[in-house]
Amino acid sequence: PKTHLYGDYFGIREGTRLAAMAGERMRLPGLSELSGVSTWPEFRGQGLAGALVRRVVRGFLDRGDQPFLHCYAANAGAIALYESLGFRIRARLAITILALA
Numbered sequence: 001p002k003t004h005l006y007g008d009y010f011g012i013r014e015g016t017r018l019a020a021m022a023g024e025r026m027r028l029p030g031l032s033e034l035s036g037v038s039t040w041p042e043f044r045g046q047g048l049a050g051a052l053v054r055r056v057v058r059g060f061l062d063r064g065d066q067p068f069l070h071c072y073a074a075n076a077g078a079i080a081l082y083e084s085l086g087f088r089i090r091a092r093l094a095i096t097i098l099a100l101a
Helices: 048-062 076-084
Strands: 009-014 017-028 031-039 066-068
Touching: 009 048, 017 048, 031 048, 048 066, 048 076
Parallel strands: 031 066
Antiparallel strands: 009 017, 017 031
């Protein structure tokens, strides 16, 4: 509920329904993280996520920040989108999720 406090978020609505969104989660000196890129399945393939990513990244570049993001390696669709927009894989990380027993 407080994600919007981290930075700007943009969305595209179809009627009253949010179809897609993207925004900013974290800023470090000279870097800004693209985050929250999501599109409901029935709205995919229309270029909505690409348009939103370009809008968010334009804001980063206007203030002199280098955009970055992270994505699960199995999310081939998202990786293809990001690469089509100029992002490149910089590193592959192994992450372990811990939970209380």
